Structure formats: structure tokens, C-alpha cells
Amino acid sequence: MIYGAIEAGGTKFVCAVSDEKFDIKERVSIPTTTPQETLEQVFDFFDQYDLSAIGIGSFGPIDVNTDSSTYGYVTTTPKTAWKNYDFLGAIKERYAIPVGWTTDVNAAALGELRKGAALGLSSCVYLTVGTGIGGGAVVNGELLTGYGHPEMGHMMVRLHPDETFAGFCPYHGNCLEGIAAGPAIEKRYGKKGHELADEQHVWEMEAYYLAQALMNYTLVLSPERIVLGGGVMKQKQLFSLVRQEFEKLMAGYIELPPLEEYIAGPALGDNAGITGSLLLAAEQVK
Amino acid sequence: MIYGAIEAGGTKFVCAVSDEKFDIKERVSIPTTTPQETLEQVFDFFDQYDLSAIGIGSFGPIDVNTDSSTYGYVTTTPKTAWKNYDFLGAIKERYAIPVGWTTDVNAAALGELRKGAALGLSSCVYLTVGTGIGGGAVVNGELLTGYGHPEMGHMMVRLHPDETFAGFCPYHGNCLEGIAAGPAIEKRYGKKGHELADEQHVWEMEAYYLAQALMNYTLVLSPERIVLGGGVMKQKQLFSLVRQEFEKLMAGYIELPPLEEYIAGPALGDNAGITGSLLLAAEQVK
Numbered sequence: 076m077i078y079g080a081i082e083a084g085g086t087k088f089v090c091a092v093s094d095e096k097f098d099i100k101e102r103v104s105i106p107t108t109t110p111q112e113t114l115e116q117v118f119d120f121f122d123q124y125d126l127s128a129i130g131i132g133s134f135g136p137i138d139v140n141t142d143s144s145t146y147g148y149v150t151t152t153p154k155t156a157w158k159n160y161d162f163l164g165a166i167k168e169r170y171a172i173p174v175g176w177t178t179d180v181n182a183a184a185l186g187e188l189r190k191g192a193a194l195g196l197s198s199c200v201y202l203t204v205g206t207g208i209g210g211g212a213v214v215n216g217e218l219l220t221g222y223g224h225p226e227m228g229h230m231m232v233r234l235h236p237d238e239t240f241a242g243f244c245p246y247h248g249n250c251l252e253g254i255a256a257g258p259a260i261e262k263r264y265g266k267k268g269h270e271l272a273d274e275q276h277v278w279e280m281e282a283y284y285l286a287q288a289l290m291n292y293t294l295v296l297s298p299e300r301i302v303l304g305g306g307v308m309k310q311k312q313l314f315s316l317v318r319q320e321f322e323k324l325m326a327g328y329i330e331l332p333p334l335e336e337y338i339a340g341p342a343l344g345d346n347a348g349i350t351g352s353l354l355l356a357a358e359q360v361k
Numbered sequence: 362m363i364y365g366a367i368e369a370g371g372t373k374f375v376c377a378v379s380d381e382k383f384d385i386k387e388r389v390s391i392p393t394t395t396p397q398e399t400l401e402q403v404f405d406f407f408d409q410y411d412l413s414a415i416g417i418g419s420f421g422p423i424d425v426n427t428d429s430s431t432y433g434y435v436t437t438t439p440k441t442a443w444k445n446y447d448f449l450g451a452i453k454e455r456y457a458i459p460v461g462w463t464t465d466v467n468a469a470a471l472g473e474l475r476k477g478a479a480l481g482l483s484s485c486v487y488l489t490v491g492t493g494i495g496g497g498a499v500v501n502g503e504l505l506t507g508y509g510h511p512e513m514g515h516m517m518v519r520l521h522p523d524e525t526f527a528g529f530c531p532y533h534g535n536c537l538e539g540i541a542a543g544p545a546i547e548k549r550y551g552k553k554g555h556e557l558a559d560e561q562h563v564w565e566m567e568a569y570y571l572a573q574a575l576m577n578y579t580l581v582l583s584p585e586r587i588v589l590g591g592g593v594m595k596q597k598q599l600f601s602l603v604r605q606e607f608e609k610l611m612a613g614y615i616e617l618p619p620l621e622e623y624i625a626g627p628a629l630g631d632n633a634g635i636t637g638s639l640l641l642a643a644e645q646v647k
Contacts, residue, residue, distance in 0.1 A: 136615060143616075150616065198507040210581075214500050214507065221484040221500065221583035223615055230577050231610070233519055246614040291516050295496075295581045297507035324517070328532040329422060329509055330436065 076127035076360065080352035081117060082179060083133040083162070085154055085206070088113055090120050093353045097190065102349070109156040110165065118169055130175040130355030132182025132348050133162060135209075139177060139224045147176055153245065173359035178224045179203075179348050180211030183341075186351030187302045188213045191342035196299040200292050201347065202227065204285065205305035208252040212296055218355075219296075228252040232287040235280045239263065255284040257307050268307055278313050285313070286320035289338065293325070299332070304341040314340065362413035362646065366638035367403060368465060369419040369448070371440055371492075374399055376406050379639045383476065388635070395442040396451065404455055416461040416641030418468025418634050419448060421495075425463060425510045433462055439531070459645035464510045465489075465634050466497030469627070472637030473588045474499045477628035482585040486578050487633065488513065490571065491591035494538040498582055504641075505582075514538040518573040521566045525549065541570040543593050554593055564602055567593070572606035575624065579611070585618070590627040600626065 078097075082089040084107060091102040105116045121129070136152065138145045147163025163176045177185075184193075184201035193199035193213075202210040210227030212219040219225060229250045240263040242249030243256075253259060260268045264277060271277045289301055303314070318334040331337055341347050364383070368375040370393060377388040391402045407415070422438065424431045433449025449462045463471075470479075470487035479485035479499075488496045496513030498505040505511060515536045526549040528535030529542075539545060546554045550563065557563045575587055589600070604620040617623055627633050 138616070151614070212581075214505060215503050217501050219500060219583070222585045222618065223583045225583055226580045226615055228580075229614060230580050231519055231573055233517055246612045247610070287517050291577055292581060294512045294514075294516050295498075295578060297505070297509045297511055299508045324533070326532045328437070328515060329512055330424070332508065 077124050078353050078356035079121050079124065079126040079129040080349050080356055081129065081131045081133075081166075082182065082348040082352055083107070083131060084179060085134045085152075088117060089349050090117055091349050091353065092121070092124050092126070095357070097350060097353050097357075099349070099353075107154070110160050110162070114165055121170065126170065126172055128173045128175070128356040128359040129166060129170060130182070130352040130357075130359070131163065131166065132177055132179040132352040132355070135178050135224065136226065137162070137176075137178060137224065139220050140222060175352075175355035175359045177218055177220070177355060178209070178211055180209040181218050181220075181224060182211065182351030182355060183304065183347035184211035184213050184302070184351065185218055185354050186343055186347040186349075187341055189354050190350050191347060192302045192339045193300040194342075198296070198298045199300045199302060200227075200296060200298045201302045201304065201341075202288070202292075203305035204256065204303065204307040206257050208256045208305075210292065212298065214296065227288070227292065228256070230288055230291060232284050235283050237276075237280065251284060251288050255281055260307070268310060272310060272312075278310060278316055281307070282313060282316035282320045285317045286324055289317065289321050290324045293329075293331070300336065301338050302341050303338065304347060308340065314338065363410050364639050364642035365407050365410065365412040365415040366635050366642055367415065367417045367419075367452075368468065368634040368638055369393070369417060370465060371420045371438075374403060375635050376403055377635050377639065378407070378410050378412065381643070383636065383639050383643070385635070385639075393440070396446050396448070400451055407456065412456065412458055414459045414461070414642040414645040415452060415456060416468070416638035416643075416645070417449065417452065418463055418465040418638040418641070421464050421510065422512065423448070423462075423464060423510065425506050426508060461638075461641035461645045463504055463506070463641060464495070464497055466495040467504050467506075467510060468497065468637030468641060469590065469633035470497035470499050470588070470637065471504055471640050472629055472633040472635075473627055475640050476636050477633060478588045478625045479586040480628075484582070484584045485586045485588060486513075486582060486584045487588045487590065487627070488574070488578075489591035490542065490589065490593040492543050494542045494591075496578065498584065500582065513574070513578060514542070516574055516577060518570050521569050523562075523566065537570060537574050541567060546593070554596060558596060558598075564596060564599055568599060568602035568606045571599070571603045572610055575603065575607050576610045579615075579617070586622065587624050588627050588633075589624065590633060594626065600624065
């Protein structure tokens with residue numbers, strides 16, 4: 076069997092095909108413009124293969140509620156051309172095969188659990204900290220969905236005493252994403268994160284926010300591991316700062332694995348999402 | 362088959378036996394003193410029956426990690442006599458039958474999902490707001506466990522601008538439990554909650570905290586329903602205040618069921634935990 080996968084991001088779509096061992100045979104990167112333009116190139120790529128199933132890990136918010144009349148749609152995204160667009164429907168119309176559908180970060184969580192940093196475990200959280208903050212989770216070996224999908228990046232956290240920035244989230248102002256995603260760092264300091272690499276106070280504030288979020292995820296989901304990815308986490312000094320702050324906040328209340336294992340970087344790097352989407356494809360035909 | 366159940370609380374143990382339809386045939390309430398004293402009475406009660414399985418919903422924190430050497434123990438509880446006590450082991454030593462083991466609030470979540478306020482759904486959160494704040498969850502139809510169990514009551518929330526109380530949580534000071542559980546209300550105002558029923562500002566502050574917590578649970582777990590129980594929630598005016606504040610905080614970011622349904626009171630009242638524990642017993646022999 077040949078599996079197809081789409082990691083649909085706000086900037087680019089990555090499409091890949093793999094064999095049953097999930098070894099990627101070919102991949103392509105397509106700019107995210109309008110649904111029509113972008114999907115035309117997706118179809119050009121997949122049309123070359125006799126696919127058995129497709130897995131999609133999409134930017135969101137998306138409708139994952141199978142009881143909903145807009146199941147499979149991209150919903151309230153600020154990317155106008157994709158707002159209320161029946162993404163899953165368009166793929167299903169083109170290919171009469173099973174199609175798995177979840178968020179980009181849920182797909183990444185599945186990828187890291189089955190093939191990466193959370194290998195052998197049955198639960199994990201994957202959090203991406205980049206132009207936005209989004210989280211996915213696997214619980215009891217299955218992707219977390221309920222009425223909808225997680226939107227962990229929009230959690231409210233306590234503001235740092237030195238905070239001067241009002242936050243950029245159009246919905247919540249200074250929610251976690253609004254004050255700790257990449258654009259918040261840039262807007263607060265007038266420079267991009269990688270230009271601030273040596274500014275200790277920048278990363279202490281960032282760690283202050285991320286550690287609170289990780290504490291909350293831990294208390295709600297009790298995952299076996301939390302994997303932190305995304306552009307902001309390329310600042311590797313952040314990991315130890317986040318672990319220190321997390322340890323202080325938790326105050327020994329619950330038993331946890333050693334924090335060097337518990338709060339980890341992605342083992343699949345930028346391939347977490349596409350790998351998870353291939354795994355999701357395989358789940359549709361198992 | 363006859364099922365036995367223990368709802369083990371910090372103040373009292375409720376034990377019950379039921380038939381396969383979960384109709385309770387007999388129940389007994391036993392004060393929580395020392396493990397030896399309390400379990401002696403538990404044994405006296407259960408010894409009368411030919412049980413097929415037992416379900417335990419226990420106060421905590423407890424060890425629910427089957428890979429752990431202290432699986433089945435009550436762990437870091439402030440109730441000294443029960444600290445590091447092998448509760449599950451004691452029950453299993455007495456009765457050579459399958460025994461299910463989870464938290465009191467996880468049991469209540471299961472009860473409300475299968476027989477109560479979240480009937481017909483496959484996910485819910487049950488939050489008790491009383492002398493402490495604790496939450497349990499069902500995800501994809503199964504009890505949520507991971508490395509451990511949820512400890513949702515200890516989440517950090519933003520302090521109300523009028524807050525004067527430092528919080529009473531011995532671990533986290535002013536975490537949610539520290540500033541919004543019953544004792545916080547009593548310590549802040551010098552009166553018990555039911556004596557403050559007409560003081561609007563008391564319940565607005567309470568709603569401010571609970572709504573933040575509910576927002577965070579929603580963004581992480583995406584449950585189909587949240588059931589609020591416990592002594593503090595007997596102040597029924599709280600429900601509409603929590604819904605209003607929650608709606609304001611969420612700012613329409615994600616699609617949710619009507620809030621009158623989404624944020625609900627328990628349908629099983631004080632029977633949620635014992636009912637869930639009976640259901641858990643049945644799961645051990647299905």
C-alpha cells in the first residue's frame with residue numbers, strides 16, 4: 076500500500092507519499108495561497124500515485140466533529156481564502172479513498188509518539204511555539220478529540236511582573252499565544268527572537284509563560300511526555316529555563332518523570348507533522 | 362453478578378453494592394479515620410456479599426500508573442495516616458476478585474457520562490468545587506489517565522484585581538484550589554459560602570476564577586460537557602455567572618455547544634462518585 080499525507084500549514088503545504096514502513100518516497104512543498112491554487116498542485120502530486128489512503132494534518136481551527144454539518148472544514152482562520160472552506164470534502168471529491176483528518180499539531184503528536192521523542196509511550200503533548208502556539212495530544216494511544224480539537228495555545232497564563240506588551244491575539248489579547256509566540260517577542264523587543272539569543276531576560280520571560288502552560292497541560296492531561304517544537308524552540312537555551320521554572324511552579328506536588336525526559340525536543344524535527352499524517356493515513360485502512 | 366464500590370473521600374467512605382443494572386441494593390457510610398479502622402468496616406460490609414468485582418474512586422493524589430512500584434497507593438495526601446498507604450493492595454488482599462482503581466473525580470466523571478448529565482456523550486470533565494478542587498475526565502469514552510491522573514484543581518489562574526487573599530494551597534499558594542475552594546472563600550471573608558449567598562461580589566470573583574479554569578480545560582481537552590459539582594456549586598447563582606464570564610473570556614474563538622448545556626450541574630447529585638465506581642467495577646469483568 077502507498078500512503079499519502081498532507082501537512083497543511085498556513086505558509087506552505089508539505090505533501091508526501093510513503094510505503095507501509097512510512098519511508099517517504101517523495102515529497103513536495105507547495106505555497107499556501109488560495110484553496111484552488113494550492114490544491115491544484117496537491118492533486119498534481121498525488122495523481123501520480125495509486126494511493127490507498129490519505130492523512131491530513133491541517134492548520135486550524137478546523138471542524139473535527141463528525142456529527143457536525145461542517146465536519147472537515149477549516150473554520151475561523153484569519154487566512155480569509157480558507158475560512159469556512161471544505162478542505163476534507165475537496166480531497167475526498169478528488170480521491171475515492173479513506174482520508175484521515177486532524178490538526179497539524181495532533182498529527183505531530185502522533186508522529187512523535189509512534190516514531191519520535193515519545194516512542195513507546197501511550198500519551199504525549201506536542202506543543203509548537205512559532206508564529207502561533209498550538210498543541211496536540213495523544214491520550215490512551217489515541218488522538219485527542221472531543222467536541223472539537225485542542226487549542227492549547229490560547230490558554231490564559233499569569234503575566235510576568237515586567238510585562239509591557241499587551242499581546243497580539245485578535246481574540247484574547249494576552250493569552251499564551253498573544254504574549255509568547257514568535258510575533259510577541261518581535262513586537263515586544265522590536266527584534267526577532269534569533270537576534271535576541273543572548274538576552275537572558277527575553278528567554279526567562281518566555282520560559283515563565285511556557286512553564287505555566289506546561290504546568291496546566293500536566294495537571295489536566297497527565298501526559299507521559301511533552302514535546303516542544305516550532306521556531307521559537309530553536310533557541311535551545313529555552314529548554315533548561317522552562318524546566319527550571321516548571322519545577323519551581325509544580326513545587327513537587329505530583330510525581331513526574333525526570334524533567335530532562337519529560338520536557339523534550341522533537342526527535343523528528345520538522346518531519347513530525349508529515350510523519351504523523353502518514354500514520355493517520357495508515358490508520359484509515361488498518 | 363454483584364458489584365461492590367467504594368467512594369473513598371477524605372471525610373467519609375461510601376460503600377455500595379449493586380446488581381448488573383447498577384441499582385444500589387445497599388450502601389453504608391463510614392468515617393475516614395485510619396486505614397485499619399476504616400477498612401475493617403469496609404470489609405464487614407462487603408463480606409456479606411459474593412462480589413464479582415469492586416471499583417474504587419479514591420481521594421488523592423493516588424498512584425494510577427500500572428508500571429509503578431507504588432501503583433494502588435495513596436501518595437502525598439495531607440491525611441497522614443493514609444500517606445503512602447497501599448489502599449488497592451489491602452482490598453485485593455482481602456478479596457480475590459478484579460478491582461478497578463481511579464480517583465474519586467474520575468469515577469464521578471464516568472458516572473455522569475454513563476448515567477447522568479453527560480449521558481450519550483463520549484467525553485466530559487467533572488469538576489468538584491468544595492473543600493478542595495479536583496477534576497476528572499473521560500476522553501474517547503475512557504477514563505483519562507496518563508503518567509498519573511488529572512490534578513486540575515491546582516492550575517494557575519490570573520488573580521482578580523480585587524484579590525486580597527494569598528491562597529491556602531500548601532504547595533502552590535494561590536493556585537485555583539488555593540483561592541477558589543470553599544476554605545478560600547471562608548478565609549477571605551471570615552464567613553462560610555452559604556452565609557454569603559447574597560453577596561454578589563463574592564460569587565463574581567468565584568466565577569472569575571472558575572471560568573478561567575473552564576476555559577483552560579476546554580482549550581486542552583475539548584470535552585463535550587463540563588459538569589460542576591461539590592459544596593460550593595450548591596450556590597446555584599454561580600452557574601450563570603460562570604457561563605457569562607466563560608463566554609467573555611473565550612470571545613467566540615471556538616465553536617461550543619450552548620453554554621447552558623455545556624456547563625452543567627451533576628444529574629446524579631452526590632451519587633456521581635459511587636455510581637462511577639460501580640461502573641468501574643463492571644468494567645473489570647466485562
